[in-house]
Amino acid sequence: MKILLAEDEKEMANAITAVLKHNNYFVDAVYNGEDAYNYGLADDYDCIVLDIMMPKMNGIDVLKNLRAKGIAAPVLFLTAKSDVDDRIEGLDAGADDYLTKPFAMGELLARIRAMCRRKSEIAPNDLKMGNVTLNRSTFELCTEKGALRLASKEFQMIEMLMNNPNVLISTERFMEKIWGYDSESEINVVWVYISYLRKKLTQLEADINIKAVRGAGYTLEKKK
Template identity: 40%
Template sequence: MRILLAEDQPDLLDVTVKRLRAEGFGVDGCADGQQALDYLDATDYDLVILDIMMPKVDGLTVLRTLRSRKNPVPVLLLTARDAISDRVEGLDAGADDYLTKPFDFSELTARVRALLRRNSTEKSDLLQAGDLVMELSTHRVTRDGREISLSTREFALLESLLRHKGAILSRAQLENQVWDYGFEGGSNIVDVYIRYLRKKIDDPFEKKLIHTVRGTGYTLRDEP
């Protein structure tokens, strides 16, 4: 899942980006509304988190611009202003949720996951393919009842495959969903992590779930 966070307080931006990345999200961070619009022009995001009070272009203007372009991406507004009228203005502008500062990080991640579920065809906390089960809120993964330990990136990659079960995803699509602009890796990073995943969720089992589609990418399916 790819998230854009626009926040003009450098310390808060830095720590929130790091915490969201630790949760397995691909996150791009920027410090003003104009940068946010530039990022949104270049990339499709699964969720946008906007501070309202930002330089150059404020968060509400960014939000209204998105909605005027018919962009339905879920938007979570962050603000230090907690008056009811401020919340109403943000929601009327097209926001999907609203969180006042200071906030607890666990509440932020809970709201992020709720918005992602709301925007997905998969509404449950569980993603499943055959005997492979992923519990999103706890980051617990099991296959045939056996718990499988995954790194943050492995979990994020598997989540993307499970959310698009049966679909063929190109390497570029997977990289775009799991990694962010700040990532410095090799051109074969997706292939490397697919090998890591296969060792853990496929190699110990007779039935294989992750399949290579030559010249295209990868797919996860539980049908024969």
């Protein structure tokens, strides 16, 4: 499961991120509303956790704009505000739940699990392209020739590619989304994982392939 967390208090964001990752969630953490909106548009999140009071764009405006673009991911608001009117405004903007600071991490996890369960009832569990299926629950890449379980970063990379078929994804975008802003990994780690995925696609006799565009990035395309 992949979560977008938007929280401008970095200590709080780091604490929440650590707890979520410990519970086997993938997390993208951003610290202002503008980045929250851009990330929310760019990827398919299972859940979005938004602080209301953020620089550049507040959480309610982020959510209104995402909903206007057709983004249906469940949203949980985090806020220091406890006034009933604020809760009503957030829910009317399209939020699924509301949690007032300070809160227990256990309650946050329980609410996220509940929202992700509701999404899973209506969202497809598999991504498909050509003769390849990616199972989001088991992390397995499958064709009629068999199935291979992917490591977490392999899964995240092929998921990004399958969510954006025939779209160029830059090496920097992979680094930012999967390894994070603060990663000390060298950028050539992206090529290493692309190589792993290509070998697995070949092993499965996939009719799709990852094409490199020199100096720009990678696209996932049907074989010609």
